Amino acid sequence: MKAFMDENFLLETATAQDLFHNHAAKMPIIDYHCHLVPQMVAEDHQFRSITELWLGGDHYKWRAMRTNGVAEKYCTGNDTSDWEKFEKWAETVPYTFRNPLYHWTHLELKTAFGIDKLLSPSTAREIFDECNEKLKQSEYSARGLMRRxxxxxxxxxxxxxxxxxxxxxxxxxxxxxxxxxxxxxxxxxxxxxxxxxxxxxxxxxxxxxxxxxxxxxxxxxxxxxxxxxxxxxxxxxxxxxxxxxxxxxxxxxxxxxxxxxxxxxxxxxxxxxxxxxxxxxxxxxxxxxxxxxxxxxxxxxxxxxxxxxxxxxxxxxxxxxxxxxxxxxxxxxxxxxxxxxxxxxxxxxxxxxxxxxxxxxxxxxxxxxxxxxxxxxxxxxxxxxxxxxxxxxxxxxxxxxxxxxxxxxxxxxxxxxxxxxxxxxxxxxxxxxxxxxxxxxxxxxxxxxxxxxxxxxxxxxxxxxxx
The missing domain is CATH 3.20.20.140 (Metal-dependent hydrolases)
Incomplete structure (x- = not known):
């Protein structure tokens, strides 16, 4: 059985592995259509938490949370804390099997924060704290993430x-x-x-x-x-x-x-x-x-x-x-x-x-x-x-x-x-x-x-x- 999201994730053949690791992976990114907030780039925004960075404005995650029975206040509300919102997202993630959000979530945790753990209610607090600690570092600012x-x-x-x-x-x-x-x-x-x-x-x-x-x-x-x-x-x-x-x-x-x-x-x-x-x-x-x-x-x-x-x-x-x-x-x-x-x-x-x-x-x-x-x-x-x-x-x-x-x-x-x-x-x-x-x-x-x-x-x- 193949391990989940190892270095050859989605790469089923030796040819594919060579093409990705030795050619595709090294190429820069031209992101020719996005909805980033220009002010965040200009001011090199430092994110207060993984919730702001990950859940703020992400309608994909909100849609999944609503489908999972999560109340709107945990998606877009102003009367809930960052931790409460993140906790509700962590509760939703195990229900996203075969939804692209499951892959994206763990690929983002791995490539940005070096976290290989699967996000779930049992790992939520640990992952929340580890991400937030790293977000205090300058290399995790808006510009820092673009460089990364x-x-x-x-x-x-x-x-x-x-x-x-x-x-x-x-x-x-x-x-x-x-x-x-x-x-x-x-x-x-x-x-x-x-x-x-x-x-x-x-x-x-x-x-x-x-x-x-x-x-x-x-x-x-x-x-x-x-x-x-x-x-x-x-x-x-x-x-x-x-x-x-x-x-x-x-x-x-x-x-x-x-x-x-x-x-x-x-x-x-x-x-x-x-x-x-x-x-x-x-x-x-x-x-x-x-x-x-x-x-x-x-x-x-x-x-x-x-x-x-x-x-x-x-x-x-x-x-x-x-x-x-x-x-x-x-x-x-x-x-x-x-x-x-x-x-x-x-x-x-x-x-x-x-x-x-x-x-x-x-x-x-x-x-x-x-x-x-x-x-x-x-x-x-x-x-x-x-x-x-x-x-x-x-x-x-x-x-x-x-x-x-x-x-x-x-x-x-x-x-x-x-x-x-x-x-x-x-x-x-x-x-x-x-x-x-x-x-x-x-x-x-x-x-x-x-x-x-x-x-x-x-x-x-x-x-x-x-x-």
Missing amino acids: YHVECVCTTDDPVDDLHWHKVTRDSGFEIKMIPAWRPDKAMNIEKPDFSDYVAKLGEVSDMEINSFALMVDALKKRHEFFEANGCKLSDHGIEEFYDEPYTDSQIEIIFEKSMRGQQLSAQEVRQYKHAFLKVCGEMDSDAGWTQQYHYGAIRDNNTQMFNLLGPDTGFDSIGEFNTARAMSHFLNELNEEGKLTRTILYTLNPCANEMIATMLGNFQDGVTPGKIQFGSGWWFNDQLDGMTRQMNALSVLGLLSRFVGMLTDSRSFLSYPRHEYFRRLLCNLLGNDVERGLLPNDHEALARMVEDISYNNARRYFKFY
Whole structure:
């Protein structure tokens, strides 16, 4: 019986072990999509406890705790101590067998704190105290943890109205790890939200202009886009439920914008027309600036706030939803492509049933110039686990070029999430190692090593043009 999480964890063959230990493991980390708090990096935040570092803002753990019957006050409450919250998490961990949280939890304890013990109610106090004692040391600060995991660059997720103050502070401090802002204009896209007009007013303030039309909002966004670029931004990100391809005219979009600013109810069709126009403008801006654009699609958000009431019954979901998504995605990307405005693009899906569709879609828009110009993003959110990442890589392998893949990201708010890169790299090496052992790939060590190092790091470094 193989030991749990030993040095060859997830590595089933000698080939996989060689590829990981001698090639993947040594590569730096480019974390090109995360949700770290920039202020924590700028101020080199020292964490008061493992609870703040591990459970603060971690919706994955909160979700598991709630499912295990843990009261909300132990997840997000303010009237419980760090120890009480940690104790409830420790009680939950033994129930996470076969959930990725079980692997992540113990990989993080091992790589950050050197703790091999399994977290459970019987070990909770010992582990809590040991982690907290180590967190008093300077090397366990926010920056210290980034150094520990050999991080070279992180891209945070930032709203166009952000002044990027903490990015500037970090840059001016001489910190050797790059922290680059990433443009996330969802609030300007989500015209159906009740606070849309308030957001537009705020955008006008930071852009030093009054916004009373869609055209003027675009002008304001262009100003902020240029500001982000001046501060090192090289990529955008959009969180969308689906792709939009409803026909529209400029005058229709202006009317829709004016109705929303007056607080009038919009139809589902009007919302979709607006979002189509908005995303197209953003794609054009990204192309002009030479940025990479990312689309995270398929998440139905804000499920406890009666989201569907905002749009009415016609939400665009139907029995052939994936076909409609594929068609809309194709039309949208082609619209930019026909204008010569389709920049480097990464597509992420929350629905693994769409893996083959996306992997196929990539080939429709490669330009024969930029290797892997259109990318299938790594397993995202609930697909960010052993099966999800493996299925994503298998689909990409069959229908595209895995060798040109830009690899893993954390998509996390935690400074302890970098082992997800290790987890991904182990899975990648195991996938290739198994193919070699089964005679499906040649035992060409040089080619395999190059492929692993490229997917782990080199491809991302070349693709994003951060340097």
